[in-house]
Amino acid sequence: xxxxxxxxxxxxxxxxxxxxxxxxxxxxxxxxxxxxxxxxxxxxxxxxxxxxxxxxxxxxxxxxxxxxxxxxxxxxxxxxxxxxxxxxxxxxxxxxxxxxxxxxxxxxxxxxxxxxxxxxxxxxxxxxxxxxxxxxxxxxxxxxxxxxxxxxxxxxxxxxxxxxxxxxxxxxxxxxxxxxxxxxxxxxxxxxxxxxxxxxxxxxxxxxxxxxxxxxxxxxxxxxxxxxxxxxxxxxxxxxxxxxxxxxxxxxxxxxxxxxxxxxxxxxxxxxxxxxxxxxxxxxxxxxxxxxxxxxxxxxxxxxxxxx
Amino acid sequence: xxxxxxxxxxxxxxxxxxxxxxxxxxxxxxxxxxxxxxxxxxxxxxxxxxxxxxxxxxxxxxxxxxxxxxxxxxxxxxxxxxxxxxxxxxxxxxxxxxxxxxxxxxxxxxxxxxxxxxxxxxxxxxxxxxxxxxxxxxxxxxxxxxx
Numbered sequence: 001x002x003x004x005x006x007x008x009x010x011x012x013x014x015x016x017x018x019x020x021x022x023x024x025x026x027x028x029x030x031x032x033x034x035x036x037x038x039x040x041x042x043x044x045x046x047x048x049x050x051x052x053x054x055x056x057x058x059x060x061x062x063x064x065x066x067x068x069x070x071x072x073x074x075x076x077x078x079x080x081x082x083x084x085x086x087x088x089x090x091x092x093x094x095x096x097x098x099x100x101x102x103x104x105x106x107x108x109x110x111x112x113x114x115x116x117x118x119x120x121x122x123x124x125x126x127x128x129x130x131x132x133x134x135x136x137x138x139x140x141x142x143x144x145x146x147x148x149x150x151x152x153x154x155x156x157x158x159x160x161x162x163x164x165x166x167x168x169x170x171x172x173x174x175x176x177x178x179x180x181x182x183x184x185x186x187x188x189x190x191x192x193x194x195x196x197x198x199x200x201x202x203x204x205x206x207x208x209x210x211x212x213x214x215x216x217x218x219x220x221x222x223x224x225x226x227x228x229x230x231x232x233x234x235x236x237x238x239x240x241x242x243x244x245x246x247x248x249x250x251x252x253x254x255x256x257x258x259x260x261x262x263x264x265x266x267x268x269x270x271x272x273x274x275x276x277x278x279x280x281x282x283x284x285x286x287x288x289x290x291x292x293x294x295x296x297x298x299x300x301x302x303x304x305x306x307x308x
Numbered sequence: 309x310x311x312x313x314x315x316x317x318x319x320x321x322x323x324x325x326x327x328x329x330x331x332x333x334x335x336x337x338x339x340x341x342x343x344x345x346x347x348x349x350x351x352x353x354x355x356x357x358x359x360x361x362x363x364x365x366x367x368x369x370x371x372x373x374x375x376x377x378x379x380x381x382x383x384x385x386x387x388x389x390x391x392x393x394x395x396x397x398x399x400x401x402x403x404x405x406x407x408x409x410x411x412x413x414x415x416x417x418x419x420x421x422x423x424x425x426x427x428x429x430x431x432x433x434x435x436x437x438x439x440x441x442x443x444x445x446x447x448x449x450x451x452x453x454x455x
Contacts, residue, residue, distance in 0.1 A: 092423075100435065103435050116373050117330045125426075206411055210407050211415055
Protein backbone atom coordinates (compact mmCIF):
# COMPACT_ATOMS: atom_id res chain seq x y z
CA UNK A 1 0.00 0.00 0.00
CA UNK A 2 2.72 2.40 1.07
CA UNK A 3 4.76 1.44 -1.96
CA UNK A 4 1.87 1.97 -4.30
CA UNK A 5 1.25 5.43 -2.86
CA UNK A 6 4.92 6.30 -3.09
CA UNK A 7 5.01 5.15 -6.70
CA UNK A 8 1.95 7.22 -7.39
CA UNK A 9 3.37 10.29 -5.72
CA UNK A 10 6.55 9.92 -7.72
CA UNK A 11 4.78 9.46 -11.01
CA UNK A 12 2.51 12.38 -10.32
CA UNK A 13 5.50 14.44 -9.30
CA UNK A 14 7.15 13.64 -12.59
CA UNK A 15 4.04 14.78 -14.32
CA UNK A 16 3.04 11.48 -15.81
CA UNK A 17 -0.65 11.07 -16.32
CA UNK A 18 -2.44 9.22 -13.60
CA UNK A 19 -6.17 8.85 -13.41
CA UNK A 20 -7.95 8.79 -10.12
CA UNK A 21 -11.42 7.39 -9.84
CA UNK A 22 -13.64 7.54 -6.85
CA UNK A 23 -14.59 4.12 -5.55
CA UNK A 24 -17.93 3.49 -3.96
CA UNK A 25 -17.80 3.20 -0.22
CA UNK A 26 -15.45 4.66 2.36
CA UNK A 27 -12.82 3.14 4.58
CA UNK A 28 -11.74 4.21 8.01
CA UNK A 29 -8.09 5.25 7.93
CA UNK A 30 -6.01 7.39 10.27
CA UNK A 31 -8.91 7.59 12.66
CA UNK A 32 -11.18 9.42 10.24
CA UNK A 33 -13.59 8.62 7.49
CA UNK A 34 -11.57 8.98 4.33
CA UNK A 35 -12.88 8.23 0.90
CA UNK A 36 -10.86 5.60 -0.85
CA UNK A 37 -10.01 6.22 -4.47
CA UNK A 38 -8.76 3.98 -7.21
CA UNK A 39 -5.77 5.38 -9.03
CA UNK A 40 -4.57 4.11 -12.37
CA UNK A 41 -0.83 4.36 -12.85
CA UNK A 42 0.70 2.84 -15.94
CA UNK A 43 -2.35 0.71 -16.58
CA UNK A 44 -2.44 -0.72 -13.05
CA UNK A 45 -4.97 0.23 -10.40
CA UNK A 46 -3.88 1.23 -6.93
CA UNK A 47 -6.06 2.01 -3.93
CA UNK A 48 -5.14 5.23 -2.12
CA UNK A 49 -6.95 7.41 0.33
CA UNK A 50 -7.88 10.98 -0.35
CA UNK A 51 -5.24 12.45 1.92
CA UNK A 52 -2.46 10.65 0.08
CA UNK A 53 -3.86 11.75 -3.25
CA UNK A 54 -4.08 15.35 -2.09
CA UNK A 55 -0.43 15.24 -1.00
CA UNK A 56 0.66 13.85 -4.32
CA UNK A 57 -1.34 16.43 -6.22
CA UNK A 58 0.26 19.23 -4.24
CA UNK A 59 3.68 17.96 -5.23
CA UNK A 60 2.65 17.97 -8.87
CA UNK A 61 1.80 21.64 -8.66
CA UNK A 62 5.32 22.41 -7.56
CA UNK A 63 6.76 21.12 -10.81
CA UNK A 64 6.51 21.97 -14.44
CA UNK A 65 5.12 19.28 -16.62
CA UNK A 66 4.45 20.10 -20.24
CA UNK A 67 5.60 22.09 -23.22
CA UNK A 68 3.15 24.80 -22.14
CA UNK A 69 5.32 25.40 -19.12
CA UNK A 70 8.58 25.96 -20.92
CA UNK A 71 9.32 29.54 -19.98
CA UNK A 72 9.56 32.38 -22.48
CA UNK A 73 13.33 32.64 -22.14
CA UNK A 74 13.79 28.87 -22.37
CA UNK A 75 11.72 28.91 -25.54
CA UNK A 76 14.09 31.52 -26.94
CA UNK A 77 17.14 29.35 -26.19
CA UNK A 78 15.52 26.28 -27.74
CA UNK A 79 14.62 28.42 -30.77
CA UNK A 80 18.17 29.77 -31.05
CA UNK A 81 19.57 26.25 -31.15
CA UNK A 82 16.96 25.09 -33.68
CA UNK A 83 17.78 28.12 -35.87
CA UNK A 84 21.51 27.41 -35.43
CA UNK A 85 21.01 23.93 -36.86
CA UNK A 86 18.88 25.24 -39.76
CA UNK A 87 21.43 27.97 -40.55
CA UNK A 88 24.21 25.41 -40.58
CA UNK A 89 22.25 23.01 -42.80
CA UNK A 90 20.92 25.62 -45.27
CA UNK A 91 23.33 28.62 -44.97
CA UNK A 92 22.03 32.16 -44.60
CA UNK A 93 21.36 34.22 -47.73
CA UNK A 94 23.32 37.39 -47.11
CA UNK A 95 21.35 40.18 -48.75
CA UNK A 96 20.54 42.77 -46.15
CA UNK A 97 17.99 44.58 -48.34
CA UNK A 98 16.06 41.34 -48.78
CA UNK A 99 16.43 40.24 -45.16
CA UNK A 100 15.38 43.68 -43.94
CA UNK A 101 12.32 43.49 -46.19
CA UNK A 102 11.37 40.04 -44.80
CA UNK A 103 11.91 41.43 -41.30
CA UNK A 104 9.52 44.36 -41.97
CA UNK A 105 6.75 42.15 -43.32
CA UNK A 106 7.24 39.69 -40.45
CA UNK A 107 7.05 42.43 -37.82
CA UNK A 108 3.90 43.85 -39.45
CA UNK A 109 2.21 40.43 -39.38
CA UNK A 110 3.51 39.27 -35.98
CA UNK A 111 2.41 42.60 -34.48
CA UNK A 112 -1.23 41.59 -34.93
CA UNK A 113 -0.67 37.92 -34.02
CA UNK A 114 -1.44 36.32 -30.66
CA UNK A 115 2.13 36.97 -29.52
CA UNK A 116 3.25 40.42 -30.63
CA UNK A 117 5.64 40.42 -27.68
CA UNK A 118 7.94 37.41 -27.69
CA UNK A 119 11.19 36.41 -25.96
CA UNK A 120 13.82 38.35 -27.84
CA UNK A 121 11.51 39.65 -30.58
CA UNK A 122 10.55 38.30 -34.01
CA UNK A 123 13.34 37.74 -36.52
CA UNK A 124 13.37 36.83 -40.21
CA UNK A 125 16.12 35.35 -42.37
CA UNK A 126 16.39 34.16 -45.96
CA UNK A 127 18.12 30.81 -46.52
CA UNK A 128 20.33 30.20 -49.55
CA UNK A 129 18.63 27.13 -50.96
CA UNK A 130 16.71 26.17 -54.09
CA UNK A 131 14.59 23.87 -51.96
CA UNK A 132 11.11 25.36 -51.58
CA UNK A 133 10.67 25.61 -47.82
CA UNK A 134 10.03 27.80 -44.79
CA UNK A 135 10.60 27.15 -41.10
CA UNK A 136 9.56 28.62 -37.79
CA UNK A 137 11.71 27.92 -34.76
CA UNK A 138 10.27 28.47 -31.28
CA UNK A 139 10.83 31.92 -29.86
CA UNK A 140 10.06 33.82 -33.08
CA UNK A 141 12.75 32.79 -35.60
CA UNK A 142 11.29 32.60 -39.11
CA UNK A 143 13.41 31.31 -42.00
CA UNK A 144 12.43 31.17 -45.69
CA UNK A 145 14.44 29.67 -48.55
CA UNK A 146 15.18 31.70 -51.68
CA UNK A 147 13.59 28.76 -53.53
CA UNK A 148 10.27 29.50 -51.85
CA UNK A 149 10.62 33.27 -52.28
CA UNK A 150 10.96 32.74 -56.03
CA UNK A 151 7.54 31.04 -56.19
CA UNK A 152 5.83 34.13 -54.73
CA UNK A 153 4.26 36.86 -56.84
CA UNK A 154 3.41 39.55 -54.30
CA UNK A 155 4.07 40.95 -50.83
CA UNK A 156 0.57 39.77 -49.89
CA UNK A 157 1.58 36.17 -50.67
CA UNK A 158 4.81 36.66 -48.73
CA UNK A 159 2.81 38.02 -45.80
CA UNK A 160 0.64 34.89 -45.99
CA UNK A 161 3.69 32.61 -45.81
CA UNK A 162 5.26 34.55 -42.93
CA UNK A 163 1.90 34.65 -41.11
CA UNK A 164 1.63 30.85 -41.42
CA UNK A 165 5.09 30.50 -39.84
CA UNK A 166 4.20 33.08 -37.18
CA UNK A 167 1.15 30.98 -36.32
CA UNK A 168 3.30 27.87 -35.78
CA UNK A 169 5.27 29.85 -33.18
CA UNK A 170 2.19 31.37 -31.52
CA UNK A 171 0.60 27.93 -31.28
CA UNK A 172 3.87 26.51 -29.90
CA UNK A 173 3.83 23.70 -32.46
CA UNK A 174 7.61 23.29 -32.29
CA UNK A 175 7.69 23.04 -28.51
CA UNK A 176 4.87 20.52 -28.59
CA UNK A 177 6.99 18.10 -30.63
CA UNK A 178 9.46 17.78 -27.76
CA UNK A 179 9.10 14.35 -26.20
CA UNK A 180 7.34 14.50 -22.84
CA UNK A 181 9.99 12.24 -21.29
CA UNK A 182 12.68 14.87 -21.98
CA UNK A 183 10.70 17.63 -20.31
CA UNK A 184 9.95 15.39 -17.37
CA UNK A 185 13.65 14.77 -16.97
CA UNK A 186 14.62 18.42 -17.36
CA UNK A 187 11.98 19.64 -14.98
CA UNK A 188 12.93 17.07 -12.37
CA UNK A 189 16.56 18.24 -12.54
CA UNK A 190 15.54 21.85 -12.25
CA UNK A 191 12.98 21.47 -9.54
CA UNK A 192 10.87 24.40 -8.57
CA UNK A 193 13.16 26.30 -6.26
CA UNK A 194 14.64 29.30 -7.95
CA UNK A 195 17.44 29.41 -5.41
CA UNK A 196 18.69 25.88 -6.03
CA UNK A 197 22.18 25.71 -7.55
CA UNK A 198 22.73 22.81 -9.87
CA UNK A 199 25.78 20.59 -9.87
CA UNK A 200 28.12 20.02 -12.86
CA UNK A 201 26.53 16.62 -13.43
CA UNK A 202 23.09 18.21 -13.43
CA UNK A 203 24.09 20.83 -15.98
CA UNK A 204 25.56 18.05 -18.13
CA UNK A 205 22.29 16.14 -17.96
CA UNK A 206 20.37 19.32 -18.65
CA UNK A 207 22.46 19.98 -21.77
CA UNK A 208 21.77 16.45 -22.99
CA UNK A 209 18.06 16.95 -22.51
CA UNK A 210 18.31 20.35 -24.24
CA UNK A 211 20.08 18.80 -27.24
CA UNK A 212 17.46 16.07 -27.46
CA UNK A 213 14.65 18.61 -27.31
CA UNK A 214 16.25 20.71 -30.06
CA UNK A 215 16.66 17.59 -32.22
CA UNK A 216 12.99 16.71 -31.70
CA UNK A 217 11.98 20.12 -33.08
CA UNK A 218 14.45 20.05 -36.00
CA UNK A 219 13.36 16.54 -36.91
CA UNK A 220 9.74 17.63 -37.20
CA UNK A 221 10.62 20.80 -39.10
CA UNK A 222 12.97 19.25 -41.62
CA UNK A 223 12.31 15.53 -41.84
CA UNK A 224 8.92 14.44 -40.56
CA UNK A 225 6.84 17.61 -40.78
CA UNK A 226 4.15 18.62 -38.32
CA UNK A 227 0.88 16.72 -38.28
CA UNK A 228 -1.67 17.74 -40.91
CA UNK A 229 -3.88 19.21 -38.20
CA UNK A 230 -1.09 21.51 -37.03
CA UNK A 231 -0.56 22.71 -40.61
CA UNK A 232 -4.26 23.42 -41.12
CA UNK A 233 -4.35 25.19 -37.76
CA UNK A 234 -1.36 27.36 -38.77
CA UNK A 235 -3.02 28.12 -42.13
CA UNK A 236 -6.19 29.31 -40.43
CA UNK A 237 -4.45 31.41 -37.77
CA UNK A 238 -1.98 32.70 -40.36
CA UNK A 239 -4.77 33.82 -42.69
CA UNK A 240 -6.35 35.61 -39.71
CA UNK A 241 -3.09 37.44 -38.93
CA UNK A 242 -2.51 38.44 -42.56
CA UNK A 243 -6.04 39.85 -42.76
CA UNK A 244 -5.57 41.75 -39.50
CA UNK A 245 -2.34 43.21 -40.91
CA UNK A 246 -4.41 44.57 -43.83
CA UNK A 247 -2.99 42.26 -46.45
CA UNK A 248 -5.01 40.56 -49.18
CA UNK A 249 -6.96 37.76 -47.43
CA UNK A 250 -6.25 35.53 -50.43
CA UNK A 251 -2.48 35.98 -50.15
CA UNK A 252 -1.84 32.77 -48.21
CA UNK A 253 -4.14 30.70 -50.46
CA UNK A 254 -2.32 31.97 -53.53
CA UNK A 255 1.06 31.13 -52.05
CA UNK A 256 -0.22 27.60 -51.32
CA UNK A 257 -1.55 27.31 -54.88
CA UNK A 258 1.86 28.29 -56.19
CA UNK A 259 3.35 25.37 -54.27
CA UNK A 260 1.05 22.96 -56.08
CA UNK A 261 3.57 21.98 -58.72
CA UNK A 262 6.67 22.04 -56.54
CA UNK A 263 8.29 18.77 -55.57
CA UNK A 264 10.27 17.96 -52.44
CA UNK A 265 11.16 20.46 -49.70
CA UNK A 266 8.02 21.85 -48.18
CA UNK A 267 5.86 19.19 -49.77
CA UNK A 268 7.78 16.51 -47.91
CA UNK A 269 6.77 18.08 -44.64
CA UNK A 270 3.39 19.66 -45.48
CA UNK A 271 0.06 18.21 -46.57
CA UNK A 272 -0.81 18.57 -50.26
CA UNK A 273 -1.81 22.01 -51.54
CA UNK A 274 -5.32 20.91 -52.54
CA UNK A 275 -6.06 19.61 -49.07
CA UNK A 276 -4.67 22.74 -47.41
CA UNK A 277 -6.79 24.99 -49.62
CA UNK A 278 -9.86 22.90 -48.91
CA UNK A 279 -9.30 23.18 -45.15
CA UNK A 280 -8.55 26.88 -45.36
CA UNK A 281 -11.74 27.50 -47.33
CA UNK A 282 -13.72 26.18 -44.36
CA UNK A 283 -12.91 29.39 -42.49
CA UNK A 284 -13.17 32.12 -45.09
CA UNK A 285 -12.36 35.60 -43.88
CA UNK A 286 -13.34 38.98 -45.17
CA UNK A 287 -10.65 41.45 -46.06
CA UNK A 288 -10.05 44.02 -43.37
CA UNK A 289 -11.82 47.38 -43.85
CA UNK A 290 -8.41 48.95 -44.23
CA UNK A 291 -7.23 46.55 -46.92
CA UNK A 292 -6.36 48.08 -50.26
CA UNK A 293 -4.44 46.96 -53.29
CA UNK A 294 -1.28 48.99 -53.57
CA UNK A 295 1.03 49.69 -56.52
CA UNK A 296 3.73 50.74 -54.03
CA UNK A 297 3.61 47.29 -52.43
CA UNK A 298 3.93 45.57 -55.81
CA UNK A 299 6.81 47.81 -56.75
CA UNK A 300 8.87 47.24 -53.62
CA UNK A 301 8.23 43.47 -53.69
CA UNK A 302 9.61 43.29 -57.23
CA UNK A 303 12.59 45.47 -56.29
CA UNK A 304 13.56 43.51 -53.17
CA UNK A 305 13.32 40.10 -54.83
CA UNK A 306 14.92 41.16 -58.10
CA UNK A 307 18.32 39.83 -57.08
CA UNK A 308 17.15 36.24 -56.64
CA UNK B 309 -21.78 37.32 -16.40
CA UNK B 310 -23.96 39.18 -13.89
CA UNK B 311 -22.97 42.84 -13.35
CA UNK B 312 -22.19 42.18 -9.68
CA UNK B 313 -19.90 39.30 -10.54
CA UNK B 314 -18.28 41.35 -13.25
CA UNK B 315 -17.50 44.10 -10.73
CA UNK B 316 -15.91 41.57 -8.41
CA UNK B 317 -13.86 40.17 -11.26
CA UNK B 318 -12.73 43.65 -12.22
CA UNK B 319 -11.85 44.50 -8.64
CA UNK B 320 -9.79 41.33 -8.39
CA UNK B 321 -8.03 42.01 -11.63
CA UNK B 322 -7.30 45.62 -10.76
CA UNK B 323 -3.91 46.05 -9.23
CA UNK B 324 -2.83 42.47 -9.88
CA UNK B 325 0.93 42.36 -10.28
CA UNK B 326 2.26 40.40 -13.23
CA UNK B 327 5.81 39.70 -14.39
CA UNK B 328 7.27 40.78 -17.73
CA UNK B 329 8.67 37.62 -19.37
CA UNK B 330 9.97 38.96 -22.68
CA UNK B 331 13.31 40.75 -22.85
CA UNK B 332 11.65 44.05 -23.53
CA UNK B 333 8.00 45.11 -23.75
CA UNK B 334 6.46 48.39 -24.75
CA UNK B 335 3.62 50.11 -22.97
CA UNK B 336 1.59 51.72 -25.76
CA UNK B 337 -0.72 54.68 -25.91
CA UNK B 338 -3.52 52.58 -27.39
CA UNK B 339 -4.21 48.88 -27.98
CA UNK B 340 -2.17 48.48 -31.15
CA UNK B 341 1.39 47.39 -31.79
CA UNK B 342 1.97 50.43 -34.01
CA UNK B 343 0.66 52.88 -31.39
CA UNK B 344 3.30 55.18 -29.90
CA UNK B 345 5.30 53.62 -27.05
CA UNK B 346 5.08 55.48 -23.75
CA UNK B 347 7.36 53.23 -21.67
CA UNK B 348 9.66 50.24 -21.98
CA UNK B 349 9.55 47.40 -19.46
CA UNK B 350 12.33 44.88 -18.98
CA UNK B 351 12.23 41.13 -18.33
CA UNK B 352 11.53 40.35 -14.70
CA UNK B 353 9.85 43.68 -13.93
CA UNK B 354 6.57 43.50 -12.05
CA UNK B 355 3.71 45.52 -13.42
CA UNK B 356 0.27 46.19 -11.98
CA UNK B 357 -2.43 45.43 -14.48
CA UNK B 358 -6.04 46.51 -14.66
CA UNK B 359 -8.77 45.30 -16.97
CA UNK B 360 -7.99 43.37 -20.15
CA UNK B 361 -9.44 44.22 -23.55
CA UNK B 362 -8.72 42.49 -26.87
CA UNK B 363 -5.60 40.87 -25.45
CA UNK B 364 -4.25 44.08 -23.93
CA UNK B 365 -4.00 44.96 -20.24
CA UNK B 366 -4.46 48.48 -19.00
CA UNK B 367 -1.34 49.51 -17.12
CA UNK B 368 -0.07 52.80 -15.81
CA UNK B 369 0.25 55.18 -18.75
CA UNK B 370 -1.22 52.97 -21.45
CA UNK B 371 -1.69 49.38 -22.61
CA UNK B 372 0.53 46.30 -22.46
CA UNK B 373 -0.07 43.18 -24.57
CA UNK B 374 -0.73 40.02 -22.56
CA UNK B 375 1.90 38.10 -24.50
CA UNK B 376 4.55 40.12 -22.62
CA UNK B 377 3.37 38.79 -19.25
CA UNK B 378 3.51 35.53 -17.32
CA UNK B 379 0.03 34.34 -16.56
CA UNK B 380 -1.33 36.51 -19.34
CA UNK B 381 -4.13 34.56 -20.95
CA UNK B 382 -3.82 34.33 -24.69
CA UNK B 383 -7.06 34.42 -26.63
CA UNK B 384 -8.69 31.44 -28.31
CA UNK B 385 -6.43 29.70 -30.77
CA UNK B 386 -3.32 31.08 -29.16
CA UNK B 387 -1.06 29.33 -26.76
CA UNK B 388 -2.10 28.99 -23.17
CA UNK B 389 -0.30 30.83 -20.42
CA UNK B 390 -2.67 30.48 -17.57
CA UNK B 391 -2.26 30.04 -13.88
CA UNK B 392 0.61 30.01 -11.48
CA UNK B 393 2.64 27.23 -13.11
CA UNK B 394 3.67 29.43 -16.03
CA UNK B 395 4.55 32.26 -13.67
CA UNK B 396 6.59 29.85 -11.56
CA UNK B 397 8.42 28.56 -14.63
CA UNK B 398 9.39 32.12 -15.44
CA UNK B 399 10.53 32.72 -11.90
CA UNK B 400 12.81 29.72 -12.05
CA UNK B 401 14.35 30.70 -15.37
CA UNK B 402 14.58 34.38 -14.51
CA UNK B 403 16.67 33.29 -11.55
CA UNK B 404 19.18 31.85 -14.01
CA UNK B 405 17.93 28.27 -14.08
CA UNK B 406 16.52 26.17 -16.88
CA UNK B 407 17.61 26.23 -20.51
CA UNK B 408 19.78 29.34 -20.55
CA UNK B 409 23.12 30.79 -21.75
CA UNK B 410 25.13 28.24 -19.75
CA UNK B 411 23.30 25.34 -21.34
CA UNK B 412 23.63 26.91 -24.81
CA UNK B 413 27.35 27.44 -24.31
CA UNK B 414 27.90 23.82 -23.39
CA UNK B 415 25.64 22.62 -26.21
CA UNK B 416 27.50 24.79 -28.72
CA UNK B 417 30.81 23.28 -27.61
CA UNK B 418 29.53 19.76 -28.19
CA UNK B 419 28.10 20.24 -31.69
CA UNK B 420 29.69 20.99 -35.04
CA UNK B 421 26.42 21.30 -36.98
CA UNK B 422 25.27 24.61 -35.51
CA UNK B 423 25.87 28.19 -36.60
CA UNK B 424 25.19 30.46 -33.62
CA UNK B 425 26.98 33.42 -35.22
CA UNK B 426 24.32 33.42 -37.95
CA UNK B 427 21.66 33.26 -35.24
CA UNK B 428 23.22 36.26 -33.47
CA UNK B 429 23.13 38.21 -36.74
CA UNK B 430 19.52 37.19 -37.24
CA UNK B 431 18.59 38.26 -33.71
CA UNK B 432 20.30 41.60 -34.23
CA UNK B 433 18.00 42.29 -37.18
CA UNK B 434 15.22 44.59 -36.11
CA UNK B 435 13.15 47.19 -37.88
CA UNK B 436 12.67 50.20 -35.63
CA UNK B 437 9.17 51.42 -34.81
CA UNK B 438 9.68 54.48 -36.95
CA UNK B 439 10.90 52.46 -39.94
CA UNK B 440 8.07 49.96 -39.57
CA UNK B 441 5.47 52.74 -39.53
CA UNK B 442 7.01 54.19 -42.65
CA UNK B 443 7.04 50.73 -44.27
CA UNK B 444 3.36 50.16 -43.46
CA UNK B 445 2.41 53.62 -44.63
CA UNK B 446 4.27 53.20 -47.89
CA UNK B 447 2.70 49.79 -48.51
CA UNK B 448 -0.75 51.08 -47.53
CA UNK B 449 -1.27 48.53 -44.78
CA UNK B 450 -1.34 51.02 -41.92
CA UNK B 451 -4.91 51.28 -40.55
CA UNK B 452 -6.73 54.46 -41.64
CA UNK B 453 -7.00 55.71 -38.06
CA UNK B 454 -3.21 55.71 -37.74
CA UNK B 455 -2.38 57.31 -41.06
